[in-house]
Structure formats: C-alpha cells, structure tokens
Amino acid sequence: MRKSLRALVPIAAAAVPFAVLAGPASADTGTSYQTTLNALNHSSGSGMATVTVHGNQADVKVSWSGLAAQFNGGDYPHVQHIHIGGQGACPTIADDKNNDGVISTTEGGPAYGGIGTTLSTKGDTSPKAGTDIKIAPAGGSTDYSRTITLSNDTMQSLQAGTGVIVVHGLDPATLSKQAQKEKSDLVPSLPLAATSPALCGALSSMPSGGVATGTGSTAGVEQLGTFALGGGLLALGGAAFATRRRVSAGR
Template sequence: MVLFAIPAAAATGSVQADLQPVAGNGVNGDGTAMVTVDGTMLTVDMGATGLLADQPHAAHIHFGADARHECPTLGDDANADGHLNTSEGGPAYGEIVVSLTKTGDTSPNSALAVDRFDTAPGGTLQYERGSIEVTSTVADEVLSGEAVVVIHGVDYNGDGKYSGDTTSDLDPSLPTEATDPALCGVLAASQMSGIPAGGVETGGGSTAGVEHAGLLAVGGLALIGGAGLLTYRRRAHGSDS
C-alpha cells in the first residue's frame, strides 16, 4: 500500500481585537488591533489612545492552551492590591507568542526589548508591521479566536513617568508601572473589510537578527531622553548604592 501525504492547508484569514482598559490599572483609553495571517506571515495594524505619553509600551500577542482566552478581571488580583500585574493576568491570556516590536526580532525573546517598542507620542500608539514570520502553530493559534493582544505600561500615581515603590514582577529593577498591562483585547474573527488606517510604524522583515535587548537596554533608554525608565533607574541606583 502506498500512502500519499496531503499537506495541511496554509492558515489564512484575519482576526481583530477591541482593546479596552485592564481592570484596576487606571487607564482611560482604548484601541483596535487587526492581524492578517497568510501562511506563516502576519501583518499587524494597531492603534490605541489614552496611554502614558512618550514612554515605551511593550505589546504582545498572547496565547496559552490552558488559559481562559480572555482579558483578566480583578478576580485575578492574587495579592489583592487593587491592580493587575503581568503574571496575574497570565491565567486569562496565556504566554507571549509574538512580540509586537517595530523592528528586528518578534519572538518571545524580545518581550522586553524596550528600544524597539512604540513610545506612544502624545499618548497615541500607531503601529503597522508586515512580514512577521511565525511558526504554523502560532499562525493557527492567532486565527483560533482565542489569542489576546496586550499593551503594557501604566501610570498609577499620575506623575507622567514610570515610577513608584512597587517593583515589576518581570524585572525587579523596574517599577511595576513599566510592565503592568494597560489595554487588552481578544483576537476574534474580523468584521472589517480592510485594515485600520493610520498605522505609521513599519518593521523591516521577519524575526531574523534576534536582539536580546531587555528593559535595561541603554540604547533604548536613551530614546526616552532621560525620562521614564531612565529617570527611575538613576534615582533608584543613586539612593540604593
């Protein structure tokens, strides 16, 4: 008997997320994200308003087989401090499968590549990037209607920068404001006939040239002109050393 392998059909389609404030984190904003899948290539168009202005905002697509495939609620606030950090949101939205950087690597390795995420000039984030190469598994997860887009970075004390005494659950050298989730939305079947207008940040290709720049990257911090993360870090090191 001769068996013939039938190749699986390439994943194609579009999904869209309505981005809304994460419960308890004090964000007054919203946005939209649309992801188009063509085989193992993604095109992402995303816009959001009401974010902390002129500070880096990490953004990701999340998925977890055991996650609830939704945005977190205050019921996920494990330490009962009235806010949700990234880890507390994990059971709702799962792990990072795509980092929505502007250039370079888009894998989970770039989850905290602050120098390559949007800085939301004036509080508005506009992002567009094509040719984001992923595995077939991730492509299927994105089209499943269960992946979640999360934009991070909040301002609990209203001082216009990432600050405060509570440290990040992802990097204890940073304030939790720098990494806590701000906006969130589940990627469901798209009802749009086209991609949102206004995206201005266009990346240059696939995940080739992996850069492992974290939130301590000096080059990235320089981009925010001594404000935000750099201000906090200098103050913290100056007082603790």
C-alpha cells in the first residue's frame, strides 16, 4: 500500500494482512563458521575461510591471494592456523609494542590467542606443527581444502566465538629497515618477516537457513480494507435506494 493511499483511507491500514515470519530452518547439518581474511602488516593480500563442523571433524577451506610468493629462491611457505583462547579479534597497529612497524606473532597474541589447530597441507594439525614450513601452503596464493579432526580446545573456542584464522609470512621488502634486521620471535633462525602475521580473520557463525525479507503485503489481494470500505459504502447506497423506494411506495 502506498503511503498516500494510507493517508486517504486510514481504515485500510488496519486490514493490511501481516504475516508471521518463517522460523529458521537449516538444510545443512553441522555448524558453519566463516571469515574474510584481511591484510595485516601491509601485506596487501586478502582471502576468505570457512569451517564446517560435523561432530569433531571439520571441513576447512582457506583461500587467499596476494601474499609474498618467493622466499630464498623457492615458494614462500605461509604457515596458517586457527588461533584460540584470545579475544577472538585481529590485532591492530596499537599492538606493536616495540614500535618497529610490525605486529609480530607474539604481539598479536592477546588479540587472537595461541595456536589451536595448524592448517597444514598434510600430516600433523596440532599446535606442534605450527611452524613446520614443510607442510605449509606455499606461494603467493592458495585454495586450501582439508577435512581435519578438531581438538576440544579448538571446538570450544569456535563455539565461544574466539576462533581466529591467521596466515603468516610477509614480504621482507615491505618491512621497515629496523624490522628487516630483526629475527623471528618464534623461530630465531628465521627473519621476523617469515613468521609475522600477514592475513587475519575472526571466525563467526555463518547465517543459518534463509532470510525473512518480506511480509507478503503485496502477495494475494492487497488493499483489503479499501475493498471492504468501498463494498460497505456500495451496500449502504443500495440500502438507501431501497428505503427511498419504500418511502415513495408508502406515500
């Protein structure tokens, strides 16, 4: 109903049919989480991740591009994890405690927590594999898909909304001169750039079921109130004519 019409016929508003919204219904079994992966430390990359949990199994998909492609003449290994037990957030430059222009993995810890699950390409997915570059996705982009067993800690963190996906590994050239000379806070034999976070995304629940984007006011017959009022007036008019005829006849 258009607003002008409502103003013309206020009574019609009362008759506008309103619908009870559909209850949520999800076709997919399991709980799904999602996040966009946004750049940290000027990494210029971006991506998206989804985690679909069935029991203690999780289908994990991580897709990203735009990260450093080469490292020491080979494909750049980018270790990636589900971090847990922190604030369920990605760090900001305010977390750069030593002011070297880089949020190191340690400096990001309070925001995203520690490693809960390592999203390795094969083998170990525990926190122990967290810095194993031999089983990390390598190169400037990846489309990672793996079904893994989640630990109870990771499961609980996902449910609590504190699961965060972090992809590590920066292009050293994008770091400040000071930071380029620093060693990694995790693996002292590596430069700081190699282990610092490049992409981060806090996991949140995927919407369940469909959406309630309509009331049905334009479905079926609209303006029922107007029809009713119009019909009522026509009936009244007819009755008045009939009465008039009776009055005439009775003369």
